[in-house]
Amino acid sequence: MFRPRSTMTVTPGIQTTLLRYQREIQEALRAALQRGHHPTQATNLDPFYGQMQYHLGWVDPSFAPVPLNPGKLLRPTLLLLAYEASGAWGLSEQEGTDYLRRALPAAASVELTHNFTLIHDDIVDNDMERHHQPTLWTIWGSSQGINTGDGMFALGRLALWDILREGVEGEIAARLGTILDRACLIVAEGQFLDISFERREDISVAMYLDMISRKTAALMSCATEMGALLGTRDEATITSLRDFGAGIGIAFQVRDDLLGIWASSAELGKTPAGDIHRRKRSLPILHALEHASAADQHTLHRLYRQETPLNAEEVASILAIFERTNTRAYCLDFLGQQCASARQALANVPRLASANALRALEDMETLIHFVESTVHA
Amino acid sequence: MFRPRSTMTVTPGIQTTLLRYQREIQEALRAALQRGHHPTQATNLDPFYGQMQYHLGWVDPSFAPVPLNPGKLLRPTLLLLAYEASGAWGLSEQEGTDYLRRALPAAASVELTHNFTLIHDDIVDNDMERHHQPTLWTIWGSSQGINTGDGMFALGRLALWDILREGVEGEIAARLGTILDRACLIVAEGQFLDISFERREDISVAMYLDMISRKTAALMSCATEMGALLGTRDEATITSLRDFGAGIGIAFQVRDDLLGIWASSAELGKTPAGDIHRRKRSLPILHALEHASAADQHTLHRLYRQETPLNAEEVASILAIFERTNTRAYCLDFLGQQCASARQALANVPRLASANALRALEDMETLIHFVESTVHA
Numbered sequence: 224m225f226r227p228r229s230t231m232t233v234t235p236g237i238q239t240t241l242l243r244y245q246r247e248i249q250e251a252l253r254a255a256l257q258r259g260h261h262p263t264q265a266t267n268l269d270p271f272y273g274q275m276q277y278h279l280g281w282v283d284p285s286f287a288p289v290p291l292n293p294g295k296l297l298r299p300t301l302l303l304l305a306y307e308a309s310g311a312w313g314l315s316e317q318e319g320t321d322y323l324r325r326a327l328p329a330a331a332s333v334e335l336t337h338n339f340t341l342i343h344d345d346i347v348d349n350d351m352e353r354h355h356q357p358t359l360w361t362i363w364g365s366s367q368g369i370n371t372g373d374g375m376f377a378l379g380r381l382a383l384w385d386i387l388r389e390g391v392e393g394e395i396a397a398r399l400g401t402i403l404d405r406a407c408l409i410v411a412e413g414q415f416l417d418i419s420f421e422r423r424e425d426i427s428v429a430m431y432l433d434m435i436s437r438k439t440a441a442l443m444s445c446a447t448e449m450g451a452l453l454g455t456r457d458e459a460t461i462t463s464l465r466d467f468g469a470g471i472g473i474a475f476q477v478r479d480d481l482l483g484i485w486a487s488s489a490e491l492g493k494t495p496a497g498d499i500h501r502r503k504r505s506l507p508i509l510h511a512l513e514h515a516s517a518a519d520q521h522t523l524h525r526l527y528r529q530e531t532p533l534n535a536e537e538v539a540s541i542l543a544i545f546e547r548t549n550t551r552a553y554c555l556d557f558l559g560q561q562c563a564s565a566r567q568a569l570a571n572v573p574r575l576a577s578a579n580a581l582r583a584l585e586d587m588e589t590l591i592h593f594v595e596s597t598v599h600a
Numbered sequence: 601m602f603r604p605r606s607t608m609t610v611t612p613g614i615q616t617t618l619l620r621y622q623r624e625i626q627e628a629l630r631a632a633l634q635r636g637h638h639p640t641q642a643t644n645l646d647p648f649y650g651q652m653q654y655h656l657g658w659v660d661p662s663f664a665p666v667p668l669n670p671g672k673l674l675r676p677t678l679l680l681l682a683y684e685a686s687g688a689w690g691l692s693e694q695e696g697t698d699y700l701r702r703a704l705p706a707a708a709s710v711e712l713t714h715n716f717t718l719i720h721d722d723i724v725d726n727d728m729e730r731h732h733q734p735t736l737w738t739i740w741g742s743s744q745g746i747n748t749g750d751g752m753f754a755l756g757r758l759a760l761w762d763i764l765r766e767g768v769e770g771e772i773a774a775r776l777g778t779i780l781d782r783a784c785l786i787v788a789e790g791q792f793l794d795i796s797f798e799r800r801e802d803i804s805v806a807m808y809l810d811m812i813s814r815k816t817a818a819l820m821s822c823a824t825e826m827g828a829l830l831g832t833r834d835e836a837t838i839t840s841l842r843d844f845g846a847g848i849g850i851a852f853q854v855r856d857d858l859l860g861i862w863a864s865s866a867e868l869g870k871t872p873a874g875d876i877h878r879r880k881r882s883l884p885i886l887h888a889l890e891h892a893s894a895a896d897q898h899t900l901h902r903l904y905r906q907e908t909p910l911n912a913e914e915v916a917s918i919l920a921i922f923e924r925t926n927t928r929a930y931c932l933d934f935l936g937q938q939c940a941s942a943r944q945a946l947a948n949v950p951r952l953a954s955a956n957a958l959r960a961l962e963d964m965e966t967l968i969h970f971v972e973s974t975v976h977a
Binding site: 259263264265266268270271340343347364366367369370372373374376377378380381387392393394395396397398400401405407410411412414415416418427433434 | 782
């Protein structure tokens with residue numbers, strides 16, 4: 224089944240962007256986990272929160288701390304970039320990073336929400352490993368996995384309300400809650416489609432794109448919309464930054480789909496044609512099925528139904544069909560359109576007389592460039 | 601594993617209370633489901649929302665409408681009673697029920713949240729039936745079951761925000777969101793404990809009471825607190841009504857535990873000693889284990905470990921041990937304490953010069969009386 228990839232080859236430019244808020248986001252996540260912990264005399268809830276910490280990569284299965292591997296924190300980073308780019312309430316010229324405090328609870332909230340979806344995804348997909356570690360449900364069972372995911376969902380929501388302590392007005396807070404809840408519902412709609420598609424062979428490109436726009440992009444556009452709403456009252460700016468998030472969200476997914484077929488392992492740490500071996504029904508195969516000759520369609524269906532591993536010759540025949548249907552060109556073109564749309568959305572954001580706001584916009588341009596350029600390698 | 605019972609024998613007095621808002625709550629639930637439905641050209645999301653409607657008892661597995669069986673709607677009813685009792689913003693003397701609109705989105709929110717927990721509980725407990733119908737996951741699989749539960753969790757949150765359209769201030773809305781999110785986290789803590797207890801034989805009465813106060817009572821006290829917050833700004837009243845919800849929540853559970861052992865099927869539609877046959881580790885067995893002689897403890901452990909069905913003689917020997925440990929008297933006494941505490945909390949609510957507010961307080965007294973009296977039969 225479809226699942227966003229956790230690996231991302233990081234070029235120096237994007238590395239700077241992804242590391243920019245790492246410390247602050249980690250601190251906000253720790254504060255959120257702490258906030259949820261209700262000590263009790265009769266019972267011990269440590270293992271409940273310990274499971275969450277394990278999933279976040281902070282502790283091992285016996286709850287002993289491990290060297291931190293914080294992951295890329297893409298969604299909270301997007302939220303904070305949108306916050307800065309939209310003005311950060313005019314605070315962003317201050318020394319240090321104190322002005323970030325206003326947006327950090329929302330950043331933690333989005334990251335916890337994303338991680339709740341991963342905990343449940345791992346159960347649904349029967350995935351045994353994530354980041355080369357056993358998945359939560361394989362250690363504590365799927366019952367605890369379902370429930371710890373639910374707990375992280377609730378905790379993600381609870382973390383958001385810390386914005387009230389940072390002086391965010393109740394009205395804005397309620398609107399942020401609405402944006403996040405709507406995104407969560409849309410992500411569940413996307414997951415419903417993804418699970419439904421699993422046993423079907425009649426999935427069109429349009430259906431697939433609708434699914435990923437919900438399952439993957441919705442939480443990214445939610446992140447940039449929330450960040451913008453914390454940074455400005457200008458509705459046009461909020462809409463533009465939300466649209467940027469939607470575009471880059473789909474682009475990231477299509478990039479992964481491209482790399483799943485045409486990446487060379489040396490460059491990107493991925494198996495060439497890995498998604499063919501996994502028979503993953505991502506964008507390339509769906510495009511090829513729509514545009515192949517009847518004979519080629521027949522071959523694709525046969526090889527994707529077959530239960531035995533594909534041999535080199537079979538993989539080559541699938542790649543040859545992709546060639547005949549111009550599938551790679553189509554995917555690259557579609558990726559380019561999404562990046563152009565994200566870039567256009569950014570162009571509509573007013574340039575503020577703030578070094579931090581301009582730098583945030585540059586960082587977002589860097590992200591677009593990264594998504595676009597790495598697949599041309 | 602422990603699960604709140606869905607059956608409730610309804611006496612005429614409580615029937616009036618439980619039917620009071622049935623129509624309005626059902627309409628609010630339908631509005632909430634409608635609100636979540638995002639039509640799309642490429643894909644069909646009807647079965648996603650159809651699964652939710654099936655769980656709520658509105659449609660059959662092919663999504664055809666069925667005669668409505670709305671369930672008892674206890675939590676939203678508690679919310680609306682607390683709303684009325686606390687003053688309903690001084691609106692409750694109006695004709696009709698229009699003043700309820702302010703609180704109905706919160707009532708729908710709490711009911712959807714409760715139902716999300718039931719969808720996941722059924723998967724965790726491997727339960728095949730609920731209300732004599734196949735559970736959601738047995739029809740659509742546990743992957744869709746996990747996800748539809750997540751979707752209903754999100755929808756429950758989204759439903760809340762309709763209070764903004766009803767004129768509830770952003771600050772109050774954000775506080776209501778906080779109360780609900782905290783309750784959801786505490787419910788997940790309770791579920792963590794419940795799952796953890798399953799394989800353990802060293803569960804004390806104190807641990808069990810801590811578990812049910814989280815898993816069962818937290819959402820009831822959340823409901824009365826939310827209702828009160830919508831009805832008044834007086835913090836003492838809000839606290840009292842929250843405490844009423846906590847007391848009645850635990851009382852309902854202990855009542856179920858009592859009926860699970862000592863109900864006669866004729867009176868209450870339950871198998872006598874049903875929880876003994878199911879070997880459910882509810883309050884009576886935990887109390888008996890703590891107070892039995894070493895020999896009786898040994899007998900209890902042996903019979904509860906045994907995999908074969910218990911015969912009449914074995915059940916009788918367990919009931920005899922309960923007799924020797926005064927377990928029924930203990931449970932009745934504890935139930936009485938919880939009811940007294942709920943009654944005391946109600947006594948602290950100021951009597952307003954409003955017929956509706958006074959009637960709501962009477963309804964809450966009726967609920968307490970119902971919980972207390974039905975187990976003495």
